[in-house]
Structure formats: C-alpha cells, structure tokens
Amino acid sequence: MRETAAATDDWPVEQQEWVEALDDILRQRGAEAARDLLTQLERHLSSRGLVITGAALNTPYRNTIDLRDQPAYPGDIDLETRIGNIIRWNAVAMVLQAYDSGSGVGGHIATYLSAATMMEVGFNHIFRGSEQGAGDAPFGGDQVHFQAHTAPGVYARAFLEGRLSAAQLANFRRELAPEGGLPSYPHPRRMPAFWQMPSASMGLSTPSAIYQARFAKYLESRGLKTRDGAKIWTFIGDGESDEPEVLGTINIASRERLDNLVLLINCNLQRLDGPVRGNGKIIQELERAFRGADWHVIKVIWGSGWDPLLDRDVDGILERRMEQAVDGDYQMYTVSPGDVVREHWVEDTPALRELMQSLSDEEIRSIKRGGQDHKKVYAALHHAARVEGKPCVILFKTVKGEGLGPGTEGSNTVHQKKYLNVDERRDLARRLGIPLAIADIDRAAFYRPPEDSEELAYLRARRAELGGYLPRREVRCRPIEPPPLALFREMLEGSTREVSTTALVVRMLSRLLRDKAISRYIVPIVPDEARTFGMDGLFPQAGIYSPAGQRYRPVDAGTIAPYREAEDGQILQEGICETGAMASFMAAGTAYANHGLPMIPFYIFYSMFGLQRVGDMIWACGDMLCKGFLLGGTSGRTTLNGEGVQHQDGHSHLLAATVPNLCSFDPAFGYEIALIVRDGIRRMYSAQEDVFYYLTVTNQPYAMPAMPEGVEMGVLAGMYCFEREADARINLFGSGAIMTEVREAAQLLRARGHAVNIFSVTSYNELVREALAAERRSLHAPSGADEPYVRRLLGAERGVFIAASDYMKTLPLQISPWVPGPYVVLGTDGFGLSEARPNLRDYFEVSAPWIAYAALVALGRTLADPVAVAALDAAGFAVANALDLAKVDPAGNGRG
Numbered sequence: 001m002r003e004t005a006a007a008t009d010d011w012p013v014e015q016q017e018w019v020e021a022l023d024d025i026l027r028q029r030g031a032e033a034a035r036d037l038l039t040q041l042e043r044h045l046s047s048r049g050l051v052i053t054g055a056a057l058n059t060p061y062r063n064t065i066d067l068r069d070q071p072a073y074p075g076d077i078d079l080e081t082r083i084g085n086i087i088r089w090n091a092v093a094m095v096l097q098a099y100d101s102g103s104g105v106g107g108h109i110a111t112y113l114s115a116a117t118m119m120e121v122g123f124n125h126i127f128r129g130s131e132q133g134a135g136d137a138p139f140g141g142d143q144v145h146f147q148a149h150t151a152p153g154v155y156a157r158a159f160l161e162g163r164l165s166a167a168q169l170a171n172f173r174r175e176l177a178p179e180g181g182l183p184s185y186p187h188p189r190r191m192p193a194f195w196q197m198p199s200a201s202m203g204l205s206t207p208s209a210i211y212q213a214r215f216a217k218y219l220e221s222r223g224l225k226t227r228d229g230a231k232i233w234t235f236i237g238d239g240e241s242d243e244p245e246v247l248g249t250i251n252i253a254s255r256e257r258l259d260n261l262v263l264l265i266n267c268n269l270q271r272l273d274g275p276v277r278g279n280g281k282i283i284q285e286l287e288r289a290f291r292g293a294d295w296h297v298i299k300v301i302w303g304s305g306w307d308p309l310l311d312r313d314v315d316g317i318l319e320r321r322m323e324q325a326v327d328g329d330y331q332m333y334t335v336s337p338g339d340v341v342r343e344h345w346v347e348d349t350p351a352l353r354e355l356m357q358s359l360s361d362e363e364i365r366s367i368k369r370g371g372q373d374h375k376k377v378y379a380a381l382h383h384a385a386r387v388e389g390k391p392c393v394i395l396f397k398t399v400k401g402e403g404l405g406p407g408t409e410g411s412n413t414v415h416q417k418k419y420l421n422v423d424e425r426r427d428l429a430r431r432l433g434i435p436l437a438i439a440d441i442d443r444a445a446f447y448r449p450p451e452d453s454e455e456l457a458y459l460r461a462r463r464a465e466l467g468g469y470l471p472r473r474e475v476r477c478r479p480i481e482p483p484p485l486a487l488f489r490e491m492l493e494g495s496t497r498e499v500s501t502t503a504l505v506v507r508m509l510s511r512l513l514r515d516k517a518i519s520r521y522i523v524p525i526v527p528d529e530a531r532t533f534g535m536d537g538l539f540p541q542a543g544i545y546s547p548a549g550q551r552y553r554p555v556d557a558g559t560i561a562p563y564r565e566a567e568d569g570q571i572l573q574e575g576i577c578e579t580g581a582m583a584s585f586m587a588a589g590t591a592y593a594n595h596g597l598p599m600i601p602f603y604i605f606y607s608m609f610g611l612q613r614v615g616d617m618i619w620a621c622g623d624m625l626c627k628g629f630l631l632g633g634t635s636g637r638t639t640l641n642g643e644g645v646q647h648q649d650g651h652s653h654l655l656a657a658t659v660p661n662l663c664s665f666d667p668a669f670g671y672e673i674a675l676i677v678r679d680g681i682r683r684m685y686s687a688q689e690d691v692f693y694y695l696t697v698t699n700q701p702y703a704m705p706a707m708p709e710g711v712e713m714g715v716l717a718g719m720y721c722f723e724r725e726a727d728a729r730i731n732l733f734g735s736g737a738i739m740t741e742v743r744e745a746a747q748l749l750r751a752r753g754h755a756v757n758i759f760s761v762t763s764y765n766e767l768v769r770e771a772l773a774a775e776r777r778s779l780h781a782p783s784g785a786d787e788p789y790v791r792r793l794l795g796a797e798r799g800v801f802i803a804a805s806d807y808m809k810t811l812p813l814q815i816s817p818w819v820p821g822p823y824v825v826l827g828t829d830g831f832g833l834s835e836a837r838p839n840l841r842d843y844f845e846v847s848a849p850w851i852a853y854a855a856l857v858a859l860g861r862t863l864a865d866p867v868a869v870a871a872l873d874a875a876g877f878a879v880a881n882a883l884d885l886a887k888v889d890p891a892g893n894g895r896g
C-alpha cells in the first residue's frame, strides 16, 4: 500500500532543489513563466519517448481554492445552519408523512441531505432571481436546476418562504389530494410557475443546461437579449455522470466559451446500489474529463477541519494518504467510528499518526467534507460566479444521507431510505435542534418558525437582496401573430413540377426567414444533415451561428451557397449530435418562458434518428412545455430508398403518439404543410397553447396539387376528402408520399369501372386523439352524445375502406372503431431493407397494385356471397394479373 522508498538517499534533497528552483521562477518571473517551463520540460521528456498522461490533467486530491484565497463568509453561519436544519427536517418529514400515510408513494431523503449545504449557500448568497436589477437593465435571473431527488429540500425551503403550504407538503407525491399536492421531482408540467427544467431522467440535465447556456449566448449575439450576466447553475449526481449524455456533451460548452454555465456535481461517492467508484476516485476521474475538455474545474473536497492539518503537512504525508485512499475507503470512513478511521488512516505511518494526534476520534469522525462546509462551498460558488471565458464545474465531495446518523448515512442502502422509526425521528430532531413536542416529532410534523422569527426574517432578506425566490418559472412572453397564409402562396397553388415535401418545408423556412415580422424568432436547427435536406441554400442567407465568427475563408467562398459562419448567424448547426440538437430545440422552445422571447425552433433531422434516438428528450419537451416544430426528414419506410434497416423509419408516428401534447402529421402535399405549420405557429405562439409539432417530410418528388376548396379544417383535424366520385364504393386513405400510390391505385380501379373516393389522412394520431376525447365526453354526459370527427366525416360513405401508409399498420388501424365499413390496412411492418423505392413498396405491399387489389378483395368480401368470395380468393392471382398487377402475390411469395 505504501509507495516504494526513494531510489537513492539524496533523492528527496534533489527533489527539494527542483521545487525551490521552480518557486524562484514563480516569484521572479510569474505564473506564466513557470507554466512555460513545465511545458518545455514535458516536451523534452516526450522527445525522450516519455509521455506524461493523466497526471497533467489531475491536480492533487485537495481543495482547488487555497485557504489563503478563501473569501470571508458573507453570512451568519450559525443562523444559516439553524435554518438549514429546519429545512432538512421538513424535507425528511415530507417523505416520512408520505410513508406514514400508507399510500405507498415513496420518496427520497439521502440525496438532499448530501446536497443541502451546497444548495443553501447558493440560495442565501449566490443564485440571483429576476427581480434583481429591476429598474436598471433587465435581468432575466439565474436558472438553477436541481438534482431530481433533492426536490423535498426545494419544497421545504419554499415552505419556509411562504410559497408552499403545509397541506401541499403533506401531500408530497399525492398530486390529486383535494388541497393540492406536490410532484415527486422537478416537473414544469405539474408546477409551471415553479420548476423550470425536468431532471428526473438522469443525464439529461447536463446537455439541457449546456444548450440553455449556449442558447442564451446565441440570443445575445443576435441582439435579442441583453448581456445581463445571468448564470445557469445545474446540480447533478456523481452516479449520474456515467450517463453518456453528460460527458458526451461537455466539449461544446468549452468550445463555445460558455462562462454563463456552472455545473455542480454532488460527489457523495454513492449512487443507488452502492459506491460510484469503490476502487477509484470519481472526483479525480471527473476532474480529468472536464480539464481535458478545457473546463474550469474547482474541487471542494475537505472541510475546514482539515485545514490546520494540511497546513502542517509540509512533507505531504497526509496528502499522499489522501491520494492513496479510494472512494470505497472514504465511504467506509463515513460509517465507521473515529478510532477505526484513525487506525485505517494512519496505518503504519508514524509521522501521520503524530500529525493526526491533534484531533480527537470524535473530531476525526465528524469533520465535514468540503461540500458540507459553508465556507468551502461559498468560496467555490463565489469563484465560479467570476470565471470568464470558460464553463465551470465544481466537484463537491459530500456524504450521502448526511445527518441520518451511524448505520444509515453513507450506507449502501441509504438512497432508498424513506422510513425512520420513532427513536430515529427523535434522534434526528434532536441533532437538528427542532423545537417540536415529542408527539409532533413522532408523527414527523412540519416545523415553521414564527413569521417574525430571526430565521424567517434572515431567509427573506437574503432572497430579497438576491432578486426574489427561486426556482421560479415565469412566462412573460407576448403573443405574436402567425404569418399570413399568403406568405406560402406557391405551396397553396401547387406545381406541375415535381418537388418533395422536404424541399417544400425548406422553402417555407426560407420564406419565414425573409419575413420581416417573424424572421427574428425563427431558429433553424440541423445536425450534420443540411445538405441531405437541401438546406445549404440557407447558409448565405441566414448564416451559421458561431461565437467566433468565421476566421477562415471557406473553400466554397466563391459559390452561391458558401459555408458562412457568423457571430450573429441564425442557423444552429449541431454537427453529428442529435442529443445536442434536441437540447438546442429544448432551449429555443422554452425561450418564451426563460427569456420572454417567442423563439420558434424548426429542428430538421433524419426521422429515424428522432423519436427513437432521443425520445426521452422529446418526452422531456412535453414536461417542459416546450414549443416548436420537429421535422422528420427523409421519412417513410419505403420512401427513403436504398438506405436500409437503420434508416428507413416506419414507426416514428407511433412513438409520436405516446407524447400527449405532440401533434404529429404525415402530410402529402405542400398546401397541407403550409396550413399545418401556420396553424402550429398560431396555436403555440398566438393562442399560447401548450403543444408542439412533429411533421414527417419525404424525399420523393411529385407534382403538388393546388389546395382544393374547403379543406382547411380537415387538413388540421387530420383527414379530409381529397377526391370524390358519385356512387363510390371504394374509399382509399393515403398519407405522406404513399398518397402517390393511392392516387395511382384509384386510376387502376377507375380503369376497371369502379368509382373511388380518396381521403388524405394528414394525421391518424390527431384523429384518434380527438375521437377518444369525444367518446370520453360522451361517457361523462351520455345524454348529449358527441360524435368523433372521423365518424362524422366518414359516416355517409358506403362500401369498403382501404388505408395505405408508409408506417406500421397499427397507425391507421387506430381509427378502426369509427370507420363505417370493412376496413383493410396496408402498412410497412418489419425492418427496412436496401432497395429501390418501387421494389420496397411492392415488398411491403403498399404499392398501387397492392392497394387496388386489397380494395377488390374487400369489395368481394362485402358481397357476402361465399361463392363469390371463394372465387375471388382462388382467383386472387388471376385478378392481379387481370389488373396487370404482375407483382401482386397473394400467397405471400417473395416476402422474406
């Protein structure tokens, strides 16, 4: 366990000489020179074949901020401790009351107990509300995002602040209680005036925060927001940092010099099941990762109790021991008595034993970790608030469940501790100094000091000085007018020239970017796919946002669409990072609440890499009341030809259906897109409805019809009659690019004497949503039955109904209950494959011949004549041939 002895006797002397020489340089020539020298030495070593890795990225396992640089604490620590203890008690009491209620709703106490000091110091001295600076330059306020499992602590503080009632606290996790309750975790959807960002899905708050910070800079660069210095403070867990979204997105923060961002990592060394890194040190590991990514890293490891010892540790024995111990050891120290800790700590090092002599066993046990020491926490937050040119991360070392006492705090099971027996309750209340009667302690009653108490006065004064209470979500955004439909005239008029819906949506974006009234709010977002969608034409017009501008001459400088980067660029080019692009969408789509600006994101991506790749973030959009347009480009399992299994999306609409406020559309024609997008802007930004949009667009070019008369309402509702023929007994439903096959099928059938109606279904999901709502209304008020729209639309139609979709059959099948006749659904179930478009459509049985054939089969069956049906079945292949549908194979031959 101990390091090997020095190679030679005079080695320590030599080492000392080197250190002194370096000190001389530092004194006489300054820090820059010392750094230069070390760089030179490192280069020299590397020329000798010795590369120093890792070490260069790690600093010693000590606090980054030296005691001498520690600012004086600006508050009354005793009083803050008393307030903090009351908040701790109430946070624990919430969970205990929820437990005692027998409702089985659960709760967590250990996470908050580890984070309480960090959060309280921030609330009392650092985090600024939006009321600060009122009257002078507008200040939007800091955004503070919390670890989800610390929510009880945030509620308990709001209770002291008078923002939440005792009844609400008592109904933690019982939101349906008549007096109101509180959601488990930060959910803006459930508390839209309180929480700003959901964080319960581990890992997502980091990219969310990074891109919130970047978007704030983007708004500043574009002159839409003043540079008010507001910060984004985001707490995450050390276990959480294993989620790939965390370390996977930190590079962008340094590249874009996001000095408005501070990440606070609560390193309590534990996750749910046990240690985060029993055999290593999570703090050192994270330091390497963040320093490697060029963040400013502040470590807060040791509490003030260690300062005198570290000061006397001139030979570095204590520091060496601190380096040697792994997190598993540190966790063990938390749960062990002082004498055991001492023995393990000093082991066979007499000098260390002597150094530690000045501390009693109890002191050794109770010395706080840095993240639970007011002064150390304040020093770090104060310093972080002043870092310029870089994002900052603070690695706080804490104890999970701190204060719960021996046997519980730091134990492997502490994450799920949600019950304390009577003795434990009394013990905790005593340690926290809660002046409640024993009976009240036993029932975990809340404690709120009198209104005129020193505690409440202090707490209110601190927040008043810092600009008001946090967290707070405030919508101060004025409604805007949607653009006039005339802006999209060419889409309404159609064209004989073949064009894809992807190209049309890009053209639409270009119109919006040129429209004086709305242009400033449009935020085009692309991963590395602009050329795929033909969006490169927007580069010169709108510019690609880059805080550094463009310091080089692009290779295509002389062309009509050069790659133009600009400080005030409007396009967010995200590179190959759907997580980042989605996080940008979230930041832009919540700017109406976070910045009072009605920013309208249009995020266009490969539809396959949307809902299934970043579905959890899209779900979080729903929670955050995020607005905007998600555009799934090159969609459709048979429309995207050639690309195969991992590209051909035939199911994103089913995934979209799972997000309750996501309005999803699979439009076929330009006028449908124009109507849907314009109405989307109206609903989201004029009527300020809480919805967002998903549109699939495709890369198949075809002639676009002009908008038929009177279809507007139907396009938005999800379905309308596109073509009607007298006495039709065949009704075909088409969507997206499969509409081309449906129209061709109608021609085949008409050529054989059948009259056909064609319906364009822009959204099965919207039809179902409306129908279910109507049926529910009918259930609640049976006397005034409510007819679903789809039933009203189709009610008078006769004959058979055939739906063809480029998505799984389940999508059209959803409307079965309201289709008034035999309903046959053709769709693209199964994996995609690499083929040409016509072959794909035959293979998946959604091509025109298949649609026509399915219509005839259905029609045959409705004759209810067994002989005719049998004849049709037997003659299936013949029918196909008669129709010249050579590829139709009713036996299913040819299917893989």
Ligand SMILES: Cc1ncc(C[n+]2csc(CCOP(=O)(O)OP(=O)(O)O)c2C)c(N)n1
Residues within 6 Å of the ligand: 110, 111, 114, 147, 149, 200, 201, 202, 203, 236, 237, 238, 239, 240, 241, 266, 268, 270, 271, 272, 276, 400, 415
């Ligand atoms: C994506 C995701 N996976 C798993 C969980 C379940 N979960 C909730 S808290 C937790 C442990 C958190 O540990 P850490 O990040 O270290 O936070 P601590 O409570 O220790 O501060 C887990 C696994 C989750 N909420 N989200």
Ligand SMILES: [Mg+2]
Residues within 6 Å of the ligand: 237, 238, 239, 240, 266, 267, 268, 269, 270, 271, 276
């Ligand atoms: Mg942890």
